[in-house]
Amino acid sequence: MSEEPDPGEEASAPREAGAARTVLLVLGSAGLLTAMAADAVAVFGRHVGFTLPGSIEVFQVAAVVALSVAILLASLNDRHAAVDLMINRASPQLQRSLFLGGRLALALTFALLCAGSIWVSADLWDTGEMTEVLAIPVRPFRLFWILCSGVAAVHFAIQFARAQFVKASRR
Amino acid sequence: MMPEFIGVIAFVVLLLILLGGIPIGAALALVGMVGLAIIISPEAALIKSGVIAFDTVSRYELGVLPLFMLMAQLCFAAGASADFFEMAAKFVGHRRGGLAMASIGGSAGFGAISGSSLATVATVSAVALPEMRRQGYQPGFAAAALAAGGTLGSLTPPSGALIVYGIIAEQSIGKLFGAAVIPVISQAIFYVAVIALLCRWRPELGPVGPRATWAERGRALLRVTDLSLLILFVVGGLILGWFTPTEAASVGCVGALLLLAFRRRFSRAALGRALTETLKTTGMIYTIVIGALLFSTFVGVTGITGDLVGMVRATGASPILAVIVMALILLALGSFLDGLALMLLMTPIFLPVILGLGLSPIWFGIFLVRTMEIGFIHPPLGFNVYVIQAGARDIPLGAIFRGVVPFLLSDFVHLALIIAFPAIVLWLPMIQGH
Amino acid sequence: KPLPPGTIELTYASPYAATHTFSRADITWMKWIEAESHGHIRIKPYWGGVLLSSNENMLEIRHGVADIGMITPMYARSAHLQRIQPSFYSGIRSIPDQVAVYKCLAAAFPAMNAEANGLHLLAIQGGNVPGILTRKRPIRTLADLKGLRLRAQEDTADVLRAFGADPVNMSMAEVYPAMAKGVIDGVVAPADSLKAVHLADVGRYFSTLKVPRGAYPGRAMSQALWERLSPVDRDIFTRGELVWEQAMNSELDAALTAGERYARSEKIEIVPLPAADQARFDALYSANAFRLGRGLKAYGIDGEAIARRAAELIAARKGGGTMTCETGRPS
Numbered sequence: 055m056s057e058e059p060d061p062g063e064e065a066s067a068p069r070e071a072g073a074a075r076t077v078l079l080v081l082g083s084a085g086l087l088t089a090m091a092a093d094a095v096a097v098f099g100r101h102v103g104f105t106l107p108g109s110i111e112v113f114q115v116a117a118v119v120a121l122s123v124a125i126l127l128a129s130l131n132d133r134h135a136a137v138d139l140m141i142n143r144a145s146p147q148l149q150r151s152l153f154l155g156g157r158l159a160l161a162l163t164f165a166l167l168c169a170g171s172i173w174v175s176a177d178l179w180d181t182g183e184m185t186e187v188l189a190i191p192v193r194p195f196r197l198f199w200i201l202c203s204g205v206a207a208v209h210f211a212i213q214f215a216r217a218q219f220v221k222a223s224r225r
Numbered sequence: 226m227m228p229e230f231i232g233v234i235a236f237v238v239l240l241l242i243l244l245g246g247i248p249i250g251a252a253l254a255l256v257g258m259v260g261l262a263i264i265i266s267p268e269a270a271l272i273k274s275g276v277i278a279f280d281t282v283s284r285y286e287l288g289v290l291p292l293f294m295l296m297a298q299l300c301f302a303a304g305a306s307a308d309f310f311e312m313a314a315k316f317v318g319h320r321r322g323g324l325a326m327a328s329i330g331g332s333a334g335f336g337a338i339s340g341s342s343l344a345t346v347a348t349v350s351a352v353a354l355p356e357m358r359r360q361g362y363q364p365g366f367a368a369a370a371l372a373a374g375g376t377l378g379s380l381t382p383p384s385g386a387l388i389v390y391g392i393i394a395e396q397s398i399g400k401l402f403g404a405a406v407i408p409v410i411s412q413a414i415f416y417v418a419v420i421a422l423l424c425r426w427r428p429e430l431g432p433v434g435p436r437a438t439w440a441e442r443g444r445a446l447l448r449v450t451d452l453s454l455l456i457l458f459v460v461g462g463l464i465l466g467w468f469t470p471t472e473a474a475s476v477g478c479v480g481a482l483l484l485l486a487f488r489r490r491f492s493r494a495a496l497g498r499a500l501t502e503t504l505k506t507t508g509m510i511y512t513i514v515i516g517a518l519l520f521s522t523f524v525g526v527t528g529i530t531g532d533l534v535g536m537v538r539a540t541g542a543s544p545i546l547a548v549i550v551m552a553l554i555l556l557a558l559g560s561f562l563d564g565l566a567l568m569l570l571m572t573p574i575f576l577p578v579i580l581g582l583g584l585s586p587i588w589f590g591i592f593l594v595r596t597m598e599i600g601f602i603h604p605p606l607g608f609n610v611y612v613i614q615a616g617a618r619d620i621p622l623g624a625i626f627r628g629v630v631p632f633l634l635s636d637f638v639h640l641a642l643i644i645a646f647p648a649i650v651l652w653l654p655m656i657q658g659h
Numbered sequence: 660k661p662l663p664p665g666t667i668e669l670t671y672a673s674p675y676a677a678t679h680t681f682s683r684a685d686i687t688w689m690k691w692i693e694a695e696s697h698g699h700i701r702i703k704p705y706w707g708g709v710l711l712s713s714n715e716n717m718l719e720i721r722h723g724v725a726d727i728g729m730i731t732p733m734y735a736r737s738a739h740l741q742r743i744q745p746s747f748y749s750g751i752r753s754i755p756d757q758v759a760v761y762k763c764l765a766a767a768f769p770a771m772n773a774e775a776n777g778l779h780l781l782a783i784q785g786g787n788v789p790g791i792l793t794r795k796r797p798i799r800t801l802a803d804l805k806g807l808r809l810r811a812q813e814d815t816a817d818v819l820r821a822f823g824a825d826p827v828n829m830s831m832a833e834v835y836p837a838m839a840k841g842v843i844d845g846v847v848a849p850a851d852s853l854k855a856v857h858l859a860d861v862g863r864y865f866s867t868l869k870v871p872r873g874a875y876p877g878r879a880m881s882q883a884l885w886e887r888l889s890p891v892d893r894d895i896f897t898r899g900e901l902v903w904e905q906a907m908n909s910e911l912d913a914a915l916t917a918g919e920r921y922a923r924s925e926k927i928e929i930v931p932l933p934a935a936d937q938a939r940f941d942a943l944y945s946a947n948a949f950r951l952g953r954g955l956k957a958y959g960i961d962g963e964a965i966a967r968r969a970a971e972l973i974a975a976r977k978g979g980g981t982m983t984c985e986t987g988r989p990s
């Protein structure tokens with residue numbers, strides 16, 4: 055298994071992409087640290103004698119933000135693990151096709167996950183879903199996950215299209 | 226077409242596209258979704274994907290993974306990665322093969338924090354391999370010792386693999402951690418013994434280094450004290466029930482933040498790096514988890530699982546034979562599947578068989594992870610070996626795999642002992658329970 | 660083995676193992692359906708939560724993930740009335756009474772069925788009166804509830820919180836691992852679950868604080884599938900409802916006896932509560948049920964009216980009479 059290196063993404067990224075990355079990192083970090091704090095305070099409370107009602111719910115919604123960002127970041131940085139033994143030994147032409155196949159598979163996966171999530175959210179849209187104890191509305195968090203998985207799908211679709219284009223123009 | 230038949234075809238397709246380099250998460254998810262679409266309906270497959278995806282990112286129990294990873298990254302930022310190796314090197318570096326033994330100790334120590342074999346092998350070898358080569362160790366042997374030592378990271382509590390197993394097999398994670406203690410210690414002893422024997426037989430493998438003074442040793446020991454206390458607190462508190470696994474991860478992160486401050490390494494940049502690295506790795510793993518859950522839903526629908534249990538029962542095979550067959554399947558799959566993906570894939574298939582044979586699910590968790598670990602180093606596709614080779618391109622793969630053979634042999638003996646004497650695994654959790 | 664022509668095979672999904680109490684009732688029902696249709700309808704079961712999730716099972720059935728399945732509307736974050744209406748059953752005495760009250764309410768208040776839209780209900784599920792199973796500390800008085808993280812349904816949560824506990828709502832299927840791992844300190848559950856879902860393995864004390872228990876829609880198929888069935892087949896499923904409910908009633912009865920016996924053999928300490936504490940609990944519980952009912956106004960549901968009607972039905976039954984719905988049809 056390997057995590058594919060990202061060829062000079064920092065250097066070539068335009069300024070807007072850098073800003074978007076910062077926003078993502080801040081959101082994801084905030085999610086992770088909020089989840090951590092919710093649990094840690096609940097443990098502390100239990101041992102000192104107070105309860106933090108709904109700490110699990112805070113953890114859950116914070117986790118949605120952190121993990122949606124995490125999956126998007128892993129995608130933007132090409133960190134999805136693959137078995138690359140065969141790829142490394144294949145001919146350059148085959149390597150190229152396998153790379154294309156990988157991009158297409160990732161684009162399809164995230165597109166389908168995103169589509170499924172949109173369908174689920176649409177079905178539940180009018181119900182005003184919310185958590186039990188703190189009545190945190192679930193809808194914004196569903197939308198956030200849909201947004202992140204959708205962007206990941208678009209990212210891989212663009213990579214696929216670009217690689218295709220390069221291939222075609224070289225011919 | 227019969228669902229079972231579709232299931233078999235899906236397994237073959239999955240293997241092929243994984244070998245073709247399709248990212249693991251995407252391969253599992255796509256095969257799962259297409260399979261569900263064929264057996265049930267495209268609508269059901271899409272809805273199920275949407276439900277599983279959001280369920281996974283919002284599931285409380287799974288939150289242990291990113292938080293333990295964050296803890297590891299924070300310890301890493303605190304400069305903790307090489308400390309265990311350096312401490313051990315000060316104590317045994319002057320012996321034959323001493324640095325190799327120290328790398329085993331360093332891997333066990335760092336493995337406790339990291340929870341992952343790959344992270345352990347990458348981190349420890351970054352420090353230990355140059356040091357060993359500087360002292361004239363044979364490169365293939367040095368790299369092999371590191372690859373083997375790295376596998377300790379999967380089993381040393383708190384172990385990510387055991388947490389995931391505990392969640393899907395509905396077993397006490399505290400007990401699983403307790404059960405891992407003796408196997409990990411004995412495995413490390415086995416490796417040290419292999420190194421000692423090899424170096425006695427061929428002294429040129431691991432030359433003697435300079436002897437450290439007791440003052441140096443004391444300083445090195447002091448440097449790992451805070452880290453050791455943190456690990457002891459997290460694992461101990463978990464086993465004693467002060468907090469739940471998810472909570473342990475959160476508490477561990479808070480502890481690691483304090484450690485960072487204590488070591489005067491706390492800065493926005495350090496925290497930012499740790500968080501970024503955690504997010505990226507977490508994103509990779511969660512994509513696999515979502516894929517594996519979709520794939521295992523599909524496997525469940527095909528009914529293959531039930532057929533397998535029926536087959537084992539019908540042949541009247543002894544439990545030991547069934548377990549050996551499982552070990553062989555796991556070793557084969559472990560050659561090219563990520564440990565976590567493998568666990569998510571195989572637990573729902575094997576666990577009913579294990580329970581049907583009257584074996585302990587706690588024991589099975591340890592057996593599963595231990596077998597997975599061996600898969601990290603056995604040829605032709607040991608991930609750990611590739612990770613090391615990626616950092617030291619001048620060492621031929623063949624040399625490392627040749628060096629791995631003695632460790633692999635000790636692994637097989639160790640695994641056989643775990644199968645033959647389940648008490649190695651079950652004794653500690655039994656005392657724990659009383 | 661290919662099916663004979665004309666045979667309909669429908670999938671059935673349950674989160675429980677084939678040996679669970681509910682599953683035994685499910686199997687009784689399946690056999691009845693197959694016999695009644697002379698083999699024309701076959702039910703293919705998927706046990707152990709393979710097909711349906713614990714929270715979104717209504718949505719999944721609506722979209723055909725399974726043809727028929729066990730549903731748990733009280734765990735869906737989208738079903739506001741269904742989450743709360745089980746708390747309207749204070750003072751109820753038996754499982755058949757729970758089911759009868761539910762049916763009266765459903766007949767009188769359209770909101771009761773609205774959250775199961777797109778589904779055709781196949782059975783109403785009642786249950787034995789729960790107590791509280793705890794891991795480490797027994798609950799001998801209400802004061803002992805303080806600081807405990809307990810799995811409870813929403814209708815009980817507020818009352819437990821009033822006594823200082825920290826209630827969490829999770830699917831019953833997740834309770835065992837959560838207890839084993841110490842995610843929760845205890846669970847509000849009937850004695851039948853001590854054996855049925857092996858809760859006795861992960862708890863030590865069973866406090867017999869009687870927590871009121873209501874009925875809810877427990878089995879369903881999608882409306883789309885229902886509409887595709889022939890009138891004859893639909894009639895079989897309609898008559899099957901009673902078969903299913905009676906099977907569940909007798910399985911739950913047997914499970915209660917078995918659970919109590921198992922608890923004794925596993926040395927679970929049965930902890931009684933003083934009558935005054937029980938009365939204090941009941942009063943608070945009932946007041947809270949009405950408060951929750953009023954809170955449903957936010958979703959345009961007159962929950963208070965439903966709670967009041969339930970209380971009337973139960974009071975009439977307590978007086979020894981037969982239960983009569985507003986339609987005048989005795990049930």
Ligand code: NA
Pocket residue numbers: 336337338339340341377378379380381382383384385
């Ligand atoms: Na570990």
Ligand code: NA
Pocket residue numbers: 559560561599600601602603604605606607608
């Ligand atoms: Na391998």
